[in-house]
Amino acid sequence: MRVLVQRASGFQEFEVPREPSQTVLDVVTYIQRRLDPTLAYRYACRVGMCGSCAMTVNGVPRWTCRTHVDRVLKDDALSVGPLKNLPVIRDLVTDMRDFFDKWARAGGQFKGGRTKQDAFHEIPPSSADRREVDKAIECIGCGVCYAACDVVAWNPEYLGPAALNRAWTLTKDVRDKAKMERLRAVAGDAGCHSCHTHMSCTERCPKQLSPTAGIAGLKREVTKAMLHGEL
Amino acid sequence: MSAKTQSLLWIAQRATAAVLAICVAVHLATIIYAVQGGLSAAEILSRTRGSGGWLVFYLVFVAAVSVHAPIGLRAIFIEWLGWRARSRDLALLAFSLLILWMGVRAALGVFG
Numbered sequence: 396m397r398v399l400v401q402r403a404s405g406f407q408e409f410e411v412p413r414e415p416s417q418t419v420l421d422v423v424t425y426i427q428r429r430l431d432p433t434l435a436y437r438y439a440c441r442v443g444m445c446g447s448c449a450m451t452v453n454g455v456p457r458w459t460c461r462t463h464v465d466r467v468l469k470d471d472a473l474s475v476g477p478l479k480n481l482p483v484i485r486d487l488v489t490d491m492r493d494f495f496d497k498w499a500r501a502g503g504q505f506k507g508g509r510t511k512q513d514a515f516h517e518i519p520p521s522s523a524d525r526r527e528v529d530k531a532i533e534c535i536g537c538g539v540c541y542a543a544c545d546v547v548a549w550n551p552e553y554l555g556p557a558a559l560n561r562a563w564t565l566t567k568d569v570r571d572k573a574k575m576e577r578l579r580a581v582a583g584d585a586g587c588h589s590c591h592t593h594m595s596c597t598e599r600c601p602k603q604l605s606p607t608a609g610i611a612g613l614k615r616e617v618t619k620a621m622l623h624g625e626l
Numbered sequence: 627m628s629a630k631t632q633s634l635l636w637i638a639q640r641a642t643a644a645v646l647a648i649c650v651a652v653h654l655a656t657i658i659y660a661v662q663g664g665l666s667a668a669e670i671l672s673r674t675r676g677s678g679g680w681l682v683f684y685l686v687f688v689a690a691v692s693v694h695a696p697i698g699l700r701a702i703f704i705e706w707l708g709w710r711a712r713s714r715d716l717a718l719l720a721f722s723l724l725i726l727w728m729g730v731r732a733a734l735g736v737f738g
Contacts, residue, residue, distance in 0.1 A: 549705035582630065583632030626633065
């Protein structure tokens, strides 16, 4: 197959043999090991857990370790590039600092109210709030949603789907004590109110999460807090 | 502008959207009804002149538009023009007051 790899100098073409059950990450690894050792890319677990190997494949952000070539090959050709909406360090490696700094800015840290002297906080898995958390908590921080988001492209201040999804899981965590602080952090132009509900994040999330639903939840929570004069 | 004010703008835009959904539907239905026998200024004025109901309806319509449209334009200015300075909100406030003034003037014009 013909593989076009996006690099600083433009697209570079490689010829890579097809293998059964071959993933896009296998293709990139083949190029780096056999054809051009200067190619920079990032991966760790290879099994869809660590979230480090996301790239743009045929124009679409994907986790490359779990993307089979069979599914994405068009006319025996494939294009691979770095994730969009993030600064490129080299070749397929992006700088994720902005992405993760935004998690912190969105109040992404858990702030509990108990000490080790206290008993465990019992949360029934069937409770409404916990079920909301369960729907959103499997994020691996791969940045696919962030790269797919139009609002991030238009408004660099926007916190993005992953950070807001994280904030949503903590908003619904009954143990967390920083709810209002977090709602203030995610409200307004840089936060949930800028989401246009295009749903690209939900469409592309490799874990089938719906950051859009979480963002809509944050809008509801902020509105409720405003109406109660708590924000 | 604080995140609280920005959130308030978002709520105001959604609330006025709900008002506009009704106003636009009534407006369109009125247009379709009114053009049946040909449209004339005399016919429009015969309906609106002295009618407190239509005056209130159009004043509500105009007020909702003057809140709704500038907030939508604000997002467009941020995302498409990168206009993030305070001048943006002042310009939008001026735009809001302009369409409010024009709309109220028109509503009063067909009433009195």
